[in-house]
Amino acid sequence: MPIYIYWGDDDYLIERSINLLRDTVVHPEWQIFNFSRYQFGEDNFRAARNDILTPPMGEGGRLVLLSNLGEFKAIDETKIEQLSRTLVNIPDSNHLLLTSKSKLDNRLKFTKLISQYAQVKEFSLIPAWDTQKLTNRVKEVSRELSISISDEAANLLAVSVGNNTRLLFNELEKLSLVAVDSEVEVYLMKSLVSIATTNTLQLAKAICVKDVSTATQVFTTLLSQNEPIVKIVATLTTSFRTWLIVKAMVAEGVLDNYTIATAAGVGNPNRVYYLKQEISAISINRLKQVLYQLLELEILAKLGGTESLFTSHIISLCTA
CATH class of the missing domain: 1.10.8.60 (Helicase, Ruva Protein; domain 3)
Known part of the structure; x- marks a missing residue:
């Protein structure tokens, strides 16, 4: 009775892995009968239990997918007892797959039960900066x-x-x-490869080192890719705010990366090392000045403006 839990925020990789598992378990000519997919919920929980206990029709095995597991909070004692009886009676030919956006809470009885039987695989997006x-x-x-x-x-x-x-x-x-x-x-x-090798983080780094040529080129490319100006400004603001917090804490003598990461809202403390390298040659005053000018650019973006006017602001950010 193979049971799997796929969790993480990389939707494409999870969907690809679901398809690979389906093609491995279920005979292609019998998929309409032997592959069922449900959103996690009251009625679907009952239907999925019935399906997973039903032997497959024709050739191959059966795969039952119960998705968005983390969205269904009301897993009471009755359902846990039902699931417990179900898990030990699943035919060997049947496979149960559960998916969740987030990691399951190991403190819950449901998680403890399903983890006894399931193979768990993580599919999380890699941070864009790594x-x-x-x-x-x-x-x-x-x-x-x-x-x-x-x-x-x-x-x-x-x-x-x-x-x-x-x-x-x-x-x-x-x-x-x-x-x-x-x-x-x-x-x-x-x-x-037709895509441009640019993103907003590159723009932030170019502004940081006062590289006007690269900054304007990256900014123009982002606009040509229909990247919303408001989104660009929001990402720039987040980057410079993070740099400012890290720079200020280092200036105060804080050395512990975990402490700095917590204050800066950085999920991975290992990233702090790279952040320190990125701001080694920039002053606290300049970081503050850039943030002030980004606020002005955000107001302009929300009020509307021309590409040339936005570009002028990007140049101004580089020379701040």
């Missing part, structure tokens, strides 16, 4: 798709797609059509 992990993900997916890719090309693709897993698979699958028995190099990727 270039090394993004590059490693590119290499992992390349191996999965039997594509050979150079380190330089993998790094460039990681910067290009960020943590957009769907886009990563799409671009690598496109490259696989032409890179037969050969390694994907930077020149080939640039000729086939």
